[in-house]
Amino acid sequence: MSSQASDSEEQEVTPIEEMRGHTGAVLGVVHLPxxxxxxxxxxxxxxxxxxxxxxxxxxxxxxxxxATTTGFYSIALSPNGKTVVTGSGDGKVRLWDVETGKVIQRWTGHTHIVMSVCWSASGDRVVSGSWDGTARVWNAKTGKRILKIKTRHESVWVVLYSPDDTRIATGGYKNVAQISGGSYEYAAKIWDAKTGKLIKTxxxxRIVYSLAWASDGKTLITGSFGLIKIFDTATWKQxxxxxxxxxxxxxxxxSHNNRLLASASYDNTARIWNLYTNFPVGPPLQHRDKLECAAFSANGRVLVTGCHDKNAYAWDVNALVKQAGLEDLLSTGDVSANTSSTLGH
Known part of the structure; x- marks a missing residue:
């Protein structure tokens, strides 16, 4: 047996907790304060x-x-930690009070599944993305729709505010068969958050299913089929x-300091990446079924994944980076200066 295989066996990782109880796939997760x-x-x-x-x-x-007959496909926590927003199969966007677990607002307008929701950093707006091909910006206090973006995606899979709230990124696809003889347009698109004007495609x-924006706004990361791509937002070059x-x-x-990226895939694995080297940290985190969601804790030491087997799993990231001798990847210091110069390069 090769030493590499032996190392892999020694490093086999198991979750530190399993959350069992849902009777359907776990499609979203957030960490509370x-x-x-x-x-x-x-x-x-x-x-x-x-x-x-x-x-x-x-x-x-x-x-x-x-919403007795519809599932919840997306979830996001407000910056103050007091409210969660969800997107559902009935096309509604809902606000929930964290303390009571009750719905406090329902917003209507989408005509298909709301696959993605995201709060603005200021906490006063929410953007939602739907299979109806639109992204909509809402006033989080009044529920009034502020902006409707016709994204030119046939289906929007993911929406994300930039850290400074000036831009919105969307991911999805469009069937352009009538134009180009049977092909699809797969893209992430960047929009002006105030006007809805397209900035960049x-x-x-393949379809862009997931997005992450570095906290300094200088890097955008996309997830599609198999590949994760990193873009410099100054030039929009990969x-x-x-x-x-x-x-x-x-x-x-x-992670909070932009040094670690976690990804969750339909290949039944989650992976943790060192964004200084772009190599994985430790082996893939094996699951029994396809994965839909993942979220780091605020300090980056725990990753929670949601699975089609109806369970959520907690993973000890701290132990993984320690085993790899990379404890500095969880540093809580301000790394924005060196992140912009090293992330993705």
Missing amino acids: GGRRIVTCSRDGSLRVWDLESGTQIGEDWRDDE LEHD VATLEGHTNYVNAITL
Whole structure:
């Protein structure tokens, strides 16, 4: 047996907790302030709060009587940690109070599944992306729609505010068969967040399912089929590609200091990447089924993944980087200066 195979066996990683209880695929997850609790959303039509240290559910399921037959496909936590927003199969965007677990607003307008939601950094706006081909910006206090972007994607899979709230990125595809004889347009697109004007189209070979923006705004990362691409937002040039996944990369998430990227794929694995070298940290995190979501804790030490097997899993990132001798990747210092010069290069 080769030493490489032996090393791989020695490094086999198992989750530190499994959150069991959902009766449908876990499609989204957020970490609540304090580092101990998470909220998951599922195709089973519920949101649930979990204790990360014990893996047990806290309280009752969160449900909306008006959404008994639809699943929740996306979730995002407000910057102040008090409210979550969800996107669902009935086309509605909902706000939930974290303390009570109750719906406090329902926003209507989308005509298909809301696959992605994102808060502005200021917390006063939410952007949602739907299979109806639009991205919509909402006033988080009043629920009034501020902007409707006709993205020219046939289906929007992901939306994301830039860290300074000036731009919105979308990912998706368009069937351009009538124009070009049967091909598709796969792209991430960058929009002016105030006017909805298209700024840039970043062409891809397959659908863009996931996005992540470095906290200094200088780097945008995309996930598509198998590949993760890194772009310099000053020039919009691609500066790196992360290879390893063999199926759709449905979620990517950055650590607080931009040094680690986690990706979750339909190939049944999550991977953690060192963005100084663009190489994986440790072996792939193996799951029993396809993955839909992933989120780092605020300090980057725990990764939670959501799976089609109806469970969520917590992984000890701290142990992984220690085993690899890369403890500095979890430093809490301000690394914005060197991140812009080294990330993705």
